[in-house]
Amino acid sequence: MELYTYFRSSAAYRVRIALNLKGLMADYRYVHLVKDGGQQHKPEYLSVNPQGLVPVLVDRGHVLTQSLAIIEYLEETHPQPPLLPKDALGRARVRALAQVVACDMHPVNNQRILKYLETAFGADEAARKLWYRHWIIEGFKAMERLLTDNPDTGKFCHGARPTLADICLVPQVFNANRFEVDLTPYPAIKRINDHCLTLKAFADAAPEKQADVA
Amino acid sequence: MELYTYFRSSAAYRVRIALNLKGLMADYRYVHLVKDGGQQHKPEYLSVNPQGLVPVLVDRGHVLTQSLAIIEYLEETHPQPPLLPKDALGRARVRALAQVVACDMHPVNNQRILKYLETAFGADEAARKLWYRHWIIEGFKAMERLLTDNPDTGKFCHGARPTLADICLVPQVFNANRFEVDLTPYPAIKRINDHCLTLKAFADAAPEKQADVA
Structure with a gap:
């Protein structure tokens, strides 16, 4: 591959x-x-x-x-x-958590969007940072509630094994840190992210570990 | 339910x-x-x-x-x-087509995004329309290529039965029409959309058929 x-x-x-x-x-x-x-x-x-x-x-x-x-x-x-649970409800929960990141947060903060904001609306770096943080905060507020209100949340987003939800969450936390979003209001997100990063599979995939890091 | x-x-x-x-x-x-x-x-x-x-x-x-x-x-x-094909490659293709709409197009044109553009950047209706059309056109260009370059495209996005890809495409074409995007450059999209709408399942789900239409 x-x-x-x-x-x-x-x-x-x-x-x-x-x-x-x-x-x-x-x-x-x-x-x-x-x-x-x-x-x-x-x-x-x-x-x-x-x-x-x-x-x-x-x-x-x-x-x-x-x-x-x-x-x-x-x-x-x-x-x-497996990266998804076995039961249909669990799979739906994991996919929904993943999609909070992949559909509601990440696309809006994509590089091409930020470029359009700059070109069409003259959004300077400060305005673009506000935009970026705004959508991370909106998404993390929802995610934090979905994680804390649910007994299926474990060491990971869903139970005791990493799933598609963690796979989406960790890169989004990386972005949040890069844009200096304060994670204090999201203790469940922070805890799960920190736990994921203790696993070699997550740690080795991090941007700073890549051969093309610039 | x-x-x-x-x-x-x-x-x-x-x-x-x-x-x-x-x-x-x-x-x-x-x-x-x-x-x-x-x-x-x-x-x-x-x-x-x-x-x-x-x-x-x-x-x-x-x-x-x-x-x-x-x-x-x-x-x-x-x-x-089934709304997904049986083979893993077919399923991956259908999900990817669905995600072109659900991840790359739709979130960026969500109502809350348009509201932010208005409030933070003073984007008037004309500017918001340009934004909206821009991301539809970007997405449809990609989608059209993915549909025309692939022998698996049939009467529907993938073969002879409706799938998750068509389920995402048809509402996006509805949005495009609402914002007066010219569909002439996307004949495959137009053909598939028109075919889907001949099915009662698609036609009955249309916005104008809903009891809450305003």
Whole structure:
């Protein structure tokens, strides 16, 4: 397998964690989202993924896009260890937690969105930081409630094993720290994130551990 | 089952289609996202979903959130007719197409985002329309390529039966039409959307058919 990745992309970070948790090896292909005006816009990369986004996983010549779809694919093709619980309600809860991050938080703070804010609305760095933090705070408020109000929350977002929810949460906490969001109001999120990072699968996937870190 | 829905919410629209395709009945509870300053912000609704977003599906007392997680739950608990193909690669393709809409397009054009643009950056209606159309066009360009470059595309996004991808696409085309996006550059999207709407399951879920249409 080959993974097209960028150290700071939180969608790529998710797939790196999933591969590590599954004990799967992939050759990393580095796509620098800033250098050269963004290598994701170059014809070589667009021929791999016309959408110009990372990550992409190539498995036996098949090109897979969208981090959550990739992780569900890994789950179906390499079921052990599982990244989703067995029961339908548990699976729905884990997927919903993952989607709070992947649908409600991350897309809104994507690099291309911040660029549009700058270009079209003249949003300076301070205004963009406010925007970024606002959506992290909105999402973490919801997530914290979903985690604290539910007896299924354990050492991880759901029970005693890492799931898709943790895989989405940890890269989002990385972003929050990068943008200096105070995590004090989110003790459950902080506790789970800290616990995840004690696992080698999570720690090795971190941006600062990547060969393309700049 | 009970579905908390708003006629114009495209995430709720997705779940309405899925329920119809599965032949499942749900009592609709209407949450008006504009009236009374937004009924989703009221304590009664926040006690159902603290995130203050629609849709919510309640199944035997269990509260399920996030449209894609809800639809995967319906797929697991009511497998017939299937909304995902059988093979892992096909499932990954369908989920990726769904996520182009659900992660890359829809969240960025959410009502709360448009409100922030207005409040923080003084974006007037014309500027907000440009924003809205921009992200639809970006997403549809990618989607059109993914649909035309792939032999698995059929009468529907994937083969000869409706899947999760169509369930996400049709509400997004509804939004595009509402914001007067010219669909001429996206013949595959237009063809598939038109075909879906010939099915009663899709047609009955349309915003204009809902009891809460305003």
